[in-house]
Amino acid sequence: MDSVWTKTLNQVKTWARINSPWAIHFNSGSCNGCDIEILATLTPRYDVERFGIKLQGSPRHADVLICTGPVTRQAKNRLLRIYEQMPDPKFVIAVGSCGLSGGAFQGCYNITGNINEVIPVDVYVPGCPPRPEAIIYGVAQLLAKLQAPAPAVKEG
Amino acid sequence: MNTPLSLLYLLIFPGGLFLIAMGLVYEWADRKLVAQFQNRIGPRWFQPLADVIKLLAKEEIIPAGVSSGLFTALPIVAVAAALTAALNVPMFGLRPAYSFSGDLIVAMYLLSLMTLCTGLAGANTNDRFSLIGATRTLTQLFSYEAPFMLALLGPAIMAGSWNISEINAYAESHLWMVVTQPIGALVAIIGLMGKLELPPFDAPEAETEIVSGALTEYSGRGLALFHIGKDIELVIGLTMVSAFYFGGLSNPIYFIVKTVVLLLITAGLQSLFARLRIDQTVGMWWRLGALLALLQLLVLIVFKGFGL
Numbered sequence: 001m002d003s004v005w006t007k008t009l010n011q012v013k014t015w016a017r018i019n020s021p022w023a024i025h026f027n028s029g030s031c032n033g034c035d036i037e038i039l040a041t042l043t044p045r046y047d048v049e050r051f052g053i054k055l056q057g058s059p060r061h062a063d064v065l066i067c068t069g070p071v072t073r074q075a076k077n078r079l080l081r082i083y084e085q086m087p088d089p090k091f092v093i094a095v096g097s098c099g100l101s102g103g104a105f106q107g108c109y110n111i112t113g114n115i116n117e118v119i120p121v122d123v124y125v126p127g128c129p130p131r132p133e134a135i136i137y138g139v140a141q142l143l144a145k146l147q148a149p150a151p152a153v154k155e156g
Numbered sequence: 157m158n159t160p161l162s163l164l165y166l167l168i169f170p171g172g173l174f175l176i177a178m179g180l181v182y183e184w185a186d187r188k189l190v191a192q193f194q195n196r197i198g199p200r201w202f203q204p205l206a207d208v209i210k211l212l213a214k215e216e217i218i219p220a221g222v223s224s225g226l227f228t229a230l231p232i233v234a235v236a237a238a239l240t241a242a243l244n245v246p247m248f249g250l251r252p253a254y255s256f257s258g259d260l261i262v263a264m265y266l267l268s269l270m271t272l273c274t275g276l277a278g279a280n281t282n283d284r285f286s287l288i289g290a291t292r293t294l295t296q297l298f299s300y301e302a303p304f305m306l307a308l309l310g311p312a313i314m315a316g317s318w319n320i321s322e323i324n325a326y327a328e329s330h331l332w333m334v335v336t337q338p339i340g341a342l343v344a345i346i347g348l349m350g351k352l353e354l355p356p357f358d359a360p361e362a363e364t365e366i367v368s369g370a371l372t373e374y375s376g377r378g379l380a381l382f383h384i385g386k387d388i389e390l391v392i393g394l395t396m397v398s399a400f401y402f403g404g405l406s407n408p409i410y411f412i413v414k415t416v417v418l419l420l421i422t423a424g425l426q427s428l429f430a431r432l433r434i435d436q437t438v439g440m441w442w443r444l445g446a447l448l449a450l451l452q453l454l455v456l457i458v459f460k461g462f463g464l
Contacts, residue, residue, distance in 0.1 A: 058368045
């Protein structure tokens with residue numbers, strides 16, 4: 001009885017999470033190319049409100065951190081702080097080649113590295129910069145990941 | 157009043173569940189209409205419900221340096237006040253659940269309590285954006301409240317009563333007061349938009365300037381409750397203005413038609429105008445809104461005084 005109740009409640013929670021991903025956008029040292037594409041994604045042409053995606057100003061309101069660029073030494077603490085300010089459950093999408101690997105800035109003296117070296121990333125969107133369709137696809141991948149049961153851990 | 161019926165009133169029909177569902181539907185209609193005006197498709201019908209459930213299921217962070225009791229209590233008080241106000245208005249075109257002489261004043265103040273709670277919530281946190289948001293919320297409260305009150309006073313004077321259901325009955329049996337008191341109707345509609353902090357008057361939560369205003373530090377449950385409170389306020393505001401100025405609400409069909417038409421008007425105004433600065437809002441209300449409302453009141457008093 002108890003497990004049925006918990007199961008239903010969890011299903012409702014997952015449904016709500018999948019249908020209402022509120023995003024916050026943070027640039028940790030990108031060249032602004034990806035940021036322009038993210039802003040283009042939010043325009044009426046792509047109308048992400050169809051999927052319930054909404055850009056929030058406050059990290060306290062957000063579920064998804066959309067992060068661009070390599071992490072510079074200066075931005076590292078800020079990125080960590082923004083991530084820590086978000087309430088659980090929280091997810092991270094790294095947008096653009098720099099967020100994936102450091103991209104064009106790889107090996108620079110002022111770079112800590114890619115985003116995954118600072119905070120755990122759930123979905124990567126490659127491209128330099130990725131198109132708005134690719135960013136929406138990235139969010140859709142994240143939502144599909146939420147829906148699917150956790151993959152089985154390999155023994156041994 | 158027997159207890160089961162009171163509980164039914166409070167939890168299911170005019171208050172509680174029904175009103176929350178109604179609020180979510182109206183929020184969706186508002187967002188959909190604005191989206192359509194902007195040439196977008198807009199959110200799906202369950203969007204506000206999904207938002208609220210998701211927020212309720214999220215972690216609630218109580219930031220350092222706040223009074224945690226106040227932080228938790230304020231959203232609850234806000235929703236409670238909005239739900240209580242609903243008991244006095246002709247919700248869904250039916251008789252109000254509780255009706256007494258002077259309930260117009262009580263409903264007005266209960267609706268203001270919601271804004272006051274938002275302001276206090278912002279002032280309670282140490283965040284600079286919340287503080288600016290709180291200041292703006294309270295400043296805006298002082299600017300639109302008087303003209304809105306005066307605009308609702310017009311029908312009350314004509315009906316000779318402070319009772320919402322009596323004014324409603326008067327509005328049903330006479331010519332629509334939007335025709336006889338056009339200035340009052342205009343001030344009431346725009347005052348409603350100010351009260352709900354809808355776009356031309358959304359300086360208190362201007363996301364491009366001050367993150368999210370007074371509610372910046374709220375997450376999870378608190379934010380969800382403030383959202384619900386705002387939605388309920390939208391429904392009550394629409395009900396009151398359409399009951400007073402648009403010929404009363406005598407049955408559910410009139411209720412739906414009139415409030416949706418009013419929502420269409422406010423959504424249109426929302427997408428037409430850009431955000432006003434807070435000083436422009438205050439200036440507009442006191443230089444123009446209050447004067448127009450007073451003029452309307454003067455006309456009514458003269459009209460009534462000569463016994464026409």
